[in-house]
Amino acid sequence: xxxxxxxxxxxxxxxxxxxxxxxxxxxxxxxxxxxxxxxxxxxxxxxxxxxxxxxxxxxxxxxxxxxxxxxxxxxxxxxxxxxxxxxxxxxxxxxxxxxxxxxxxxxxxxxxxxxxxxxxxxxxxxxxxxxxxxxxxxxxxxxxxxxxxxxxxxxxxxxxxxxxxxxxxxxxxxxxxxxxxxxxxxxxxxxxxxxxxxxxxxxxxxxxxxxxxxxxxxxxxxxxxxxxxxxxxxxxxxxxxxxxxxxxxxxxxxxxxxxxxxxxxxxxxxxxxxxxxxxxxxxxxxxxxxxxxxxxxxxxxxxxxxxxxxxxxxxxxxxxxxxxxxxxxxxxxxxxxxxxxxxxxxxxxxxxxxxxxxxxxxxxxxxxxxxxxxxxxxxxxxxxxxxxxxxxxxxxxxxxxxxxxxxxxxxxxxxxxxxxxxxxxxxxxxxxxxxxxxxxxxxxxxxxxxxxxxxxxxxxxxxxxxxxxxxxxxxxxxxxxx
Amino acid sequence: xxxxxxxxxxxxxxxxxxxxxxxxxxxxxxxxxxxxxxxxxxxxxxxxxxxxxxxxxxxxxxxxxxxxxxxxxxxxxxxxxxxxxxxxxxxxxxxxxxxxxxxxxxxxxxxxxxxxxxxxxxxxxxxxxxxxxxxxxxxxx
Numbered sequence: 001x002x003x004x005x006x007x008x009x010x011x012x013x014x015x016x017x018x019x020x021x022x023x024x025x026x027x028x029x030x031x032x033x034x035x036x037x038x039x040x041x042x043x044x045x046x047x048x049x050x051x052x053x054x055x056x057x058x059x060x061x062x063x064x065x066x067x068x069x070x071x072x073x074x075x076x077x078x079x080x081x082x083x084x085x086x087x088x089x090x091x092x093x094x095x096x097x098x099x100x101x102x103x104x105x106x107x108x109x110x111x112x113x114x115x116x117x118x119x120x121x122x123x124x125x126x127x128x129x130x131x132x133x134x135x136x137x138x139x140x141x142x143x144x145x146x147x148x149x150x151x152x153x154x155x156x157x158x159x160x161x162x163x164x165x166x167x168x169x170x171x172x173x174x175x176x177x178x179x180x181x182x183x184x185x186x187x188x189x190x191x192x193x194x195x196x197x198x199x200x201x202x203x204x205x206x207x208x209x210x211x212x213x214x215x216x217x218x219x220x221x222x223x224x225x226x227x228x229x230x231x232x233x234x235x236x237x238x239x240x241x242x243x244x245x246x247x248x249x250x251x252x253x254x255x256x257x258x259x260x261x262x263x264x265x266x267x268x269x270x271x272x273x274x275x276x277x278x279x280x281x282x283x284x285x286x287x288x289x290x291x292x293x294x295x296x297x298x299x300x301x302x303x304x305x306x307x308x309x310x311x312x313x314x315x316x317x318x319x320x321x322x323x324x325x326x327x328x329x330x331x332x333x334x335x336x337x338x339x340x341x342x343x344x345x346x347x348x349x350x351x352x353x354x355x356x357x358x359x360x361x362x363x364x365x366x367x368x369x370x371x372x373x374x375x376x377x378x379x380x381x382x383x384x385x386x387x388x389x390x391x392x393x394x395x396x397x398x399x400x401x402x403x404x405x406x407x408x409x410x411x412x413x414x415x416x417x418x419x420x421x422x423x424x425x426x427x428x429x430x431x432x433x434x435x436x437x438x439x440x441x442x443x444x445x446x447x448x449x450x451x452x453x454x455x456x457x458x459x460x461x462x463x464x465x466x467x468x469x470x471x472x473x474x475x476x477x478x479x480x481x482x
Numbered sequence: 483x484x485x486x487x488x489x490x491x492x493x494x495x496x497x498x499x500x501x502x503x504x505x506x507x508x509x510x511x512x513x514x515x516x517x518x519x520x521x522x523x524x525x526x527x528x529x530x531x532x533x534x535x536x537x538x539x540x541x542x543x544x545x546x547x548x549x550x551x552x553x554x555x556x557x558x559x560x561x562x563x564x565x566x567x568x569x570x571x572x573x574x575x576x577x578x579x580x581x582x583x584x585x586x587x588x589x590x591x592x593x594x595x596x597x598x599x600x601x602x603x604x605x606x607x608x609x610x611x612x613x614x615x616x617x618x619x620x621x622x623x
Contacts, residue, residue: 294550296521316550319553319554323553366553373554373555376550376553376554377557380520380522380548380549380554459553466606476494476496478549478551478553478554479521480520480549481492481494481521
């Protein structure tokens with residue numbers, strides 16, 4: 001029996017399910033959820049794509065052997081849909097009570113009668129789930145004949161709400177070093193942080209500040225992805241980076257090969273990230289990945305994360321991480337900062353930081369035109385020769401202004417957002433927030449909150465049959481085969 | 483084109499699907515497929531009819547099916563460099579002969595680039611639809 005099976009569901013879907021199951025009549029009601037799945041070393045996640053309520057008296061009726069049951073026609077219809085989309089079928093009903101729940105003997109007997117046949121028809125795992133509003137237990141049958149409970153359900157949204165079949169004992173103390181922050185979220189909050197795996201895509205001026213903040217908070221594991229090495233021009237923005245990391249004495253050489261050597265042998269940014277984490281908090285583990293998130297083997301490191309911070313600005317990185325957020329139901333914050341300067345006059349036109357929430361509600365980067373198709377195609381082309389001969393890039397060496405203080409505005413907001421999500425204090429589960437520092441008129445707002453557009457036909461976050469939402473390993477990632 | 487096991491393991495599923503759609507849409511046209519080393523594929527269709535707008539009757543059409551289909555558009559596309567309009571000869575304004583380096587030829591090939599990108603959503607657009615859209619535009623010049 002594995003103890004690593006988790007059910008992941010978006011808060012909006014969970015709220016719809018609970019609203020259907022728990023009426024004023026205090027009676028039993030039924031539904032079906034259709035799920036994708038994700039398997040990584042030792043961990044399996046079922047990802048709820050769709051909640052299908054069963055209509056009382058039509059789809060969910062009094063039973064001969066049990067109290068109520070789903071009708072054969074309803075089960076057949078939903079099982080066929082699951083099979084067509086490569087999804088897992090889970091039947092759901094509710095019990096009374098609050099913090100604890102378990103299947104009744106008649107529930108288990110009905111599973112043993114029905115699920116072998118449903119398994120044969122579906123070809124995928126099938127199962128049952130019983131819930132109260134605060135607890136969930138599951139019984140999942142795998143095609144190979146194994147049968148697994150669901151020890152933990154994760155509701156992703158404003159908070160990371162964990163549901164179990166029965167309450168877990170709560171810790172009462174945490175380490176002395178966490179004393180001050182535990183006054184905000186308690187030893188239980190500290191333990192939640194320690195249980196989490198957070199991906200940081202991009203260890204540049206934004207991502208590296210996030211690495212430091214997350215390590216000091218006491219997050220259990222960080223997966224840090226970046227293909228680059230430290231350069232002299234990074235030093236004003238990378239915490240703890242030294243001129244030795246950038247091999248600055250070589251970079252300043254008049255001798256070309258020495259300058260080339262500085263770029264080639266400078267410290268990889270993920271190695272600097274590991275140093276920062278080790279100095280900040282020995283309790284935090286780090287997996288440094290010196291690679292491009294657009295490569296399949298690198299992107300796969302993210303799919304079992306509990307949260308992702310996207311701090312890389314390439315369109316390929318945006319496209320890949322945006323899709324992972326919805327395909328694997330991983331709450332994600334895209335973080336950026338921008339300084340816009342008029343090229344001719346040198347006037348500062350705009351200074352702002354932006355935090356965009358992804359993964360929990362429709363309204364992804366693709367829906368909102370935030371993945372530039374021209375730049376995406378440029379970055380997709382295999383090599384510089386092809387990019388050049390197709391005349392897409394004006395000047396690859398042009399860099400935008402970047403300042404650590406503006407980056408800190410974005411990172412502080414985003415990491416705090418993560419902390420409030422992780423420990424249960426709550427944060428907005430959707431929306432784009434822009435924190436503008438220039439130009440700001442007297443009395444004018446510095447914070448602008450935008451409601452993103454959500455395209456129902458979006459191939460990432462929509463519900464059309466071709467969308468990858470919650471499909472987990474059942475859909476390809478938009479990555480290179482490397 | 484024959485999808486060999488070797489070719490199949492070098493291409494992403496969405497790219498293989500696009501190649502199959504192109505084969506089905508143009509069963510009589512010779513098709514060459516060259517993996518781009520990233521999971522995508524360069525494709526050359528030959529003997530594509532040009533219609534009456536051009537002195538030449540057919541062209542080759544070369545394009546990249548990117549590894550991140552359908553997230554990424556299929557563009558640009560390239561046709562023969564010696565195109566001459568039926569009436570007054572020459573190319574259409576905005577088109578020009580350029581040189582293409584691609585893994586299907588050992589050296590650069592002269593081509594005319596005829597497509598930049600699809601406006602609006604391209605996620606639901608199939609590869610043959612894109613080919614037809616571009617060729618319709620070429621034929622209408």
